[in-house]
Amino acid sequence: IAGITQAPTSQILAAGRRMTLRCTQDMRHNAMYWYRQDLGLGLRLIHYSNTAGTTGKGEVPDGYSVSRANTDDFPLTLASAVPSQTSVYFCASSDGTATGELFFGEGSRLTVL
């Protein structure tokens, strides 16, 4: 089934540890995004990539990095996790056209202790 796959689904992490959330899509979409969702704050954009080889900062990029080596993969890395990064992380992709909606992965629930 075509779509977006995120891993892990859920993770508990000690503060200070490095963590990479994986995201893979098989729809050949040009644009990919990482959001975090927190109660009362909605979805906030962390980083995005409009095409392979390019990335950009969103609304809340501090403490996170991304890479886009190819069209399909868009990993999100927390270099040194802190408790405020406890959240649900959603990866999304879009074909980048005028009417292109976002397709979301199932989310990764991260708890930093």
Add this chain to the structure above:
Amino acid sequence: GQNIDQPTEMTATEGAIVQINCTYQTSGFNGLFWYQQHAGEAPTFLSYNVLDGLEEKGRFSSFLSRSKGYSYLLLKELQMKDSASYLCAVRDRDYKLSFGAGTTVTVRA
């Protein structure tokens, strides 16, 4: 940047109509989207408006007024399965989507 406001919660009866309002301020408008998100699940696309007016899609309709920075999502003939959060999102000229905090709709029998 974008400022997007929508009510936090709404409650309605099965079979009724509910209208969820969304107001926004943006530095470069390039479309407005509505998404539905059931608890514990990923958001799914409902509607898209880029020109003023009403877009109808079955029981759901979405309206946009660009001059007023205003949109609404209309849910008709409410069903229990419509209990969910509804997210208003505005796209900018860089194709980045900013979301409101969401409106939780509870449908009661």
